[in-house]
Amino acid sequence: MIAAYDGLLLLFSSFWAVPLGLFVGIFIGAIPGLSSSGMLAVLLPVLVSFPPEVGLVFAISLYAGGEVGNAFPAIILNIPGDAAGVITASEGHPMMRNGTGAQALGMAVMGSMLGAMFAGAMSILFAPILSSIALKFSAVELCIIILFGLVAIAQISGGLLKGLLVGFLGLLIATTGSDPMWGTFRGTFGSVYLYDGVPIVPALIGLLGFSEVLILLHGRLDQAKIQTGAKIRIRDIMSGFVTVIKMPFVVLRSALTGVLIGVIPGAGASIASFLSYQQAFSLATPEQKKEFGKGSARGLVAGDCANNACVGGTLVPLLTLGIPGSATGAIMLVIMGYHNLQVGPRLFSAHGDVAYAVLWSQFFAASLMCVMGTALAWAAYRFASIQIKVLIPVITVFCMLGAFAPNQYMFDVGLMLVFGVIGYLCKRHGYSVVALLLGIILGSMFEAHLNRGIRMGFGSPELFFTRPMALMLWALLFLTLFSGPIARYFKKSIKRQ
Amino acid sequence: MNMKLLSPVLLPICATAYALYRIREQFTGAFKASTIWYVATMGAIIILLAVVTAIAELRKTRSGAVIAAEEGPTEDAMLSPLEKGGRALFLACAVITALLFQYIGYIIGFSSLLLIGLLVLGVRNWKTLLFVPLSVVVVVHYLFVKWLSLPLPAVAIWPFP
Numbered sequence: 001m002i003a004a005y006d007g008l009l010l011l012f013s014s015f016w017a018v019p020l021g022l023f024v025g026i027f028i029g030a031i032p033g034l035s036s037s038g039m040l041a042v043l044l045p046v047l048v049s050f051p052p053e054v055g056l057v058f059a060i061s062l063y064a065g066g067e068v069g070n071a072f073p074a075i076i077l078n079i080p081g082d083a084a085g086v087i088t089a090s091e092g093h094p095m096m097r098n099g100t101g102a103q104a105l106g107m108a109v110m111g112s113m114l115g116a117m118f119a120g121a122m123s124i125l126f127a128p129i130l131s132s133i134a135l136k137f138s139a140v141e142l143c144i145i146i147l148f149g150l151v152a153i154a155q156i157s158g159g160l161l162k163g164l165l166v167g168f169l170g171l172l173i174a175t176t177g178s179d180p181m182w183g184t185f186r187g188t189f190g191s192v193y194l195y196d197g198v199p200i201v202p203a204l205i206g207l208l209g210f211s212e213v214l215i216l217l218h219g220r221l222d223q224a225k226i227q228t229g230a231k232i233r234i235r236d237i238m239s240g241f242v243t244v245i246k247m248p249f250v251v252l253r254s255a256l257t258g259v260l261i262g263v264i265p266g267a268g269a270s271i272a273s274f275l276s277y278q279q280a281f282s283l284a285t286p287e288q289k290k291e292f293g294k295g296s297a298r299g300l301v302a303g304d305c306a307n308n309a310c311v312g313g314t315l316v317p318l319l320t321l322g323i324p325g326s327a328t329g330a331i332m333l334v335i336m337g338y339h340n341l342q343v344g345p346r347l348f349s350a351h352g353d354v355a356y357a358v359l360w361s362q363f364f365a366a367s368l369m370c371v372m373g374t375a376l377a378w379a380a381y382r383f384a385s386i387q388i389k390v391l392i393p394v395i396t397v398f399c400m401l402g403a404f405a406p407n408q409y410m411f412d413v414g415l416m417l418v419f420g421v422i423g424y425l426c427k428r429h430g431y432s433v434v435a436l437l438l439g440i441i442l443g444s445m446f447e448a449h450l451n452r453g454i455r456m457g458f459g460s461p462e463l464f465f466t467r468p469m470a471l472m473l474w475a476l477l478f479l480t481l482f483s484g485p486i487a488r489y490f491k492k493s494i495k496r497q
Numbered sequence: 498m499n500m501k502l503l504s505p506v507l508l509p510i511c512a513t514a515y516a517l518y519r520i521r522e523q524f525t526g527a528f529k530a531s532t533i534w535y536v537a538t539m540g541a542i543i544i545l546l547a548v549v550t551a552i553a554e555l556r557k558t559r560s561g562a563v564i565a566a567e568e569g570p571t572e573d574a575m576l577s578p579l580e581k582g583g584r585a586l587f588l589a590c591a592v593i594t595a596l597l598f599q600y601i602g603y604i605i606g607f608s609s610l611l612l613i614g615l616l617v618l619g620v621r622n623w624k625t626l627l628f629v630p631l632s633v634v635v636v637v638h639y640l641f642v643k644w645l646s647l648p649l650p651a652v653a654i655w656p657f658p
Contacts, residue, residue, distance in 0.1 A: 042646060161553065165546040169512050172519060172539040179532050186526070186536065187519050217584045390629060393614030396591050397607050397633055400598075401641065401649075408648055413595045422508075429505045429554075447535055 003348065004124070007356020010053050011364070014357070017050075017058040018364045019372070025065020026376055029081050030073055031402070036066030037327030038406070044331060052339040053354045056332055057361040060315065063328040064116055064365045067269065067307045068373050071108035072380040075101060077395055079209035079402065083200050083441045084269035084310075087277045087303030089208050090434040094295035102233070102381055106240020107297055108304045109373035111251065113366045114244065115305035118255035119262065119312020120362030127359075130313070131320035134263045139452035140463050142264065144473040146446045149274035151481065152281065152438060163432045170439015171446070173198055180448035181455070193411040202403035202412040203440055206419025207426070207433050210399045214424040216388055237374055243297050250280060250298050251305050258306035262313015265323045269310040270441055276306030282480040286488075293434065312362050319347055319355045505554040509547035516540035516547070583617040590614060602652035603642075608634050 028039045040047070040059055047055040067084065074080040075092030088108060095104035122130065137145075150167075176187040177197030188194040244251060254276040261272035280302035281292050292299050317323040322343040324330040336343050342350040383391075403416035426433045457463040464470055520540040523533050594601075594610045601609075611630035620626060641647040 039645070161546055161550045165509065165512060165543065165550050168539055168543045168546060169515070172516060172536065172543060175519070175536050175539065181532055184526070184532075186532075187522065214588075217587070389618040389620055390615065390625060392618060393587070393611045394629065394633060396614065397611060397637075400591075400595065401637065401647075404649070405641075405647055410595070410599050410650070413598065417592065417595060425508050429508065431508060450535070451532070 003352025004356045004360075006353035007358075008360050010353045010357040011057065011360050014051065014054040014057055015364070017054045018061045018361055019368050021058040021061025022065040022365050022368055022372055025062035025067075026069035026072075026372060027065075028062070029066035029069025030376075030380065031069075031081065031398075031405075036063045037331060039066075040328060040331045044334065047331075047335055048338045052335060052341055052351075053357045055335040055339075056354065056358045059328060059332050059335065060311070060358055060361060061365045063326075064308060064311045064362065064369065065372075067304075067311060068109060068112045068369055069376070070307075071112070071304060072105065072377060075104045075108060076380055076383055077209065077391075078212045079205055079395070079399065081402075082270075083204060083437075084273050084303075084307050086204060086208070086270070086434060086437050086441070087273045088300060088307075090293060091296050091300040091303065093208075093212075094293070095297075095300070098295055100236075100295070102236030102377075103240035103243065103297075104295075104300060105377035105381060106237035106374070107244050107300050108240075109237070109370060109377055110241040110244040111254075111301040111304035112308040112373065113370045114251050115255045115258055115308035116312060116362055116366035116369060118252070119259050119309040120359065120366060122256075122259045122309075123312045123316050123362070124356070124359045127316050127320050130259070130263045130316045133260070134265065134317045134321070134323075136469050137264045138467070139449040139456060140467055141469050141473055143446060143449035143453050144464070144470055144477065145261070145264075145275065146271060146442050146449060148278050148477055148480070149271055149438060149442050150446060151477065152274060152278035162430060163435045166426060166431045166433075166436040167439045170436040170441075171443040172439075173203075174440050174443025175447060177444075180444070181451045191411070193409055193415075197444055198440060199407055199412050199415065200441055201406045202416040203419045204437055205399050205402045206416040207423035207437055209395065209402070210416060210420030211423025211427055211433070213392055213395055213399070214420060215427055216392055219388075234374065234378060237377055244301050247298065247301060250301055253279060253283075254302040254305035255309040258309025259313040261306070262310035263316045265317050268326055269307050271445070272306040272310040272313075273303040274438060274442065276302040279480055282483070293432070308366075315359065315362075319358065322347070505558055506551040509551040509554070513544050513547040516543040580619075583619065586617045587614045590617075599650045600652075603637060603649040604634055604651065606650075607637060 024039065025036055028036060040062060047058060050058070066081075070081040070085040071088045071092065074085040074089035075096055078089050078093040078096075080086055080089045092101075092104040092108060095101060150171075173187075174197070176194050178185055178195060185195055257276045257279060258269075258272045261268075261275060277299055280296075280298045281289060284292070284296075284298060288296070288298060291297075314324075314326045314329050318329045318332060322333070324333045333343060336347075341347060341354060347355050386394075399416060399420075400413050403412045404410065406412070422436075423433050425431070426436060453463060454461055465474070517540070520537055523536045523540075590610055590613050594606045598606050608630040611633055612626065615626055615629060637649070642649055642651070
C-alpha cells in the first residue's frame, strides 16, 4: 500500500506527461494507418531521455489516447485507424448517416473512458491474480477465444449464405503469406509484398473507407454528410454519454472482457473488441439484434469499451511478469530496460512507486479522455458538414496515405484500391464487409493458434477438449450462442402452460 | 450475359476462382502435409457457399426481386452522362496517381489528384480549388513527412524547409 501511495506522489511530479501523451495519442489514432506503437517507436529516443516514470506514463497515455482517436474517423468517415476500430466504424458510421453522429462520438468517448477506468481499477487491485490467469492461456485457449470473434461472422450476417461466404473468404485471404508452422509461402501470386500476409490496414481502409468513396460517387455530391445548417452541439455529444451510462451491464461486461483479453499476451485490442461485440450481440434481445450493423449503440459501446479496457489489461503481464502483451508494451519494456528497472515479478518490490505511478496514470488519462475526447469530437464532427464533392478527393488522398503509412510500400496503396472495389461490390449486393474483415483480421491468428494447439497435442486435437480452461471457454461460447434461444424457448413453454 | 445479371454473382465467381487457385496451389506446391488441410477446407467451403449463393442470386435477379442493398446507388440512374464521365475520370485519376506516385512524388501527385478531382466533381469556387489542394499538401508535408518522418515518395520541388 505504501508503494501505491508513493506511486501516486511520483505521478504528480510527472503529471504533465498524461495530457500530452493523451493528446498526441488521440491525434495519431485519428490518422488512418498510423499506430500508437509506431509513434512511440519514433519517439523512443526522446522517451528514454526522461525519467522512467515520465516515459512510461507518456507511453501508456499515448496508447490509451490512440484507441479513442481511432473512433473519430471511423464514425465520421467510415475509415478506422486500425483493426480494433472496425466495430466502431460498422456501428458508428450508420449512426452518422442516420443523423446521430454526435451521439455516436459521445458514446465512443464515454465507453472508452469507462473501459479505461475499469481497467485501471482492475489492474491496481487484482494485478497478481490477473497475471496468474494470463499464464494459464496457451495456444489452445487463444484459439477458442478467437473462435468467439469468428462466430460473430455468422451472427452479424444472420447466418446467411452471403455473410458466411465472405467470412470464409476472409479466412482464406488471411492464409496468404508464410505458413505459420513451416514458413512456406502461400497465395502470394509470386509477389514479395505478400510474403508477410495481406496487410490489415490497407485492407480495412479499402473495404470500409475507399468503398465508401465509390458508394458516394453514385449519389448526389452537392450535399454534406450531415445537414450543412445543422448545429453541432456539445449537448448531442453529452446525450451519447447518457446513453452509455444507461447500459451499465454492457459497459461492465465489455470492460471485463477487454481487461481479460488484454492480460493475455499477444491477444490484443482487435480480439477484445470483436469478442465483446459478439457477446453484446449474443446477449441482446431479438429487437436489439435487428439494430446490429445498422447503428447499434450496444455494439458501438461494447467495441469501444473493450478496446480501452484492453490497454489497462496489457499493463498487467508487462509489470508483473515482464511479458509485453502488445507492441506498445514492448516499447515500454525497452524504456524500463534502459533505466535498469527490475523487469518482471520483482518490479513491484524494487520499483513499486514507478509501477504504481503507471497504473494510477490510467485514471487521470481516462478522466482527461472525457474532456479532450469531447472537445476533439466536437471539432472532428465539423468535417461532416463539408460538401461531399469536396470531401471525396480529400478522403481518397487520406486513404492512400493511410494505406502507405504502415509498411511504406506503394503496393499497399494498390491493394487498398483493390479492396475498395471488393468492398464496393459487397456493399452494393448485400454482402457483409465486416464479416470479410473479421475473417481477414482474425484468420491468421486462428490458423496459427489452431496449428500450435494441435502440435502441442502431438497431432491430436484432444487438448482442445481436455484442458480445464479450454472446457470453460467452450462452455462460455456455448452459453453466449444458445442461452438466448434456450431462455426464449423456456419462456414460451411456460407461457403456454 | 448482361451486367445486371452478372453483377450480383461477380463476387461468388471471383471467390470460387480464388478458392480454386489456392487449392490447386496447395496441392501442387511444396507444402508440408500438415498445412494443406486448412486451406483446402476453407477453399472447399467457399466453393460450396459461392455456388449456392450464385444460384440464389440468379434466381432473385430473374424473378425481378432484387432488393438494392441499403447503401446501394439509389440516384445512379438520375446522373447525366457528363456527371458519370466526371466521376469515372476521378477514379481513373486516383488509379493513375497510385501508379505514378513513385515517380511524381506526393506534392505533384496529391495536388493534381485533388485539383482534377474537385474540378471533375463539379467544384467551381476558385477559393476551394486553391485552398483544399494547398492545405492538404501543406498538412501532409509538415505533419506526415517532417514531423512523423513518413518517407513519402518525393521529387524536390518543395521551396520551403
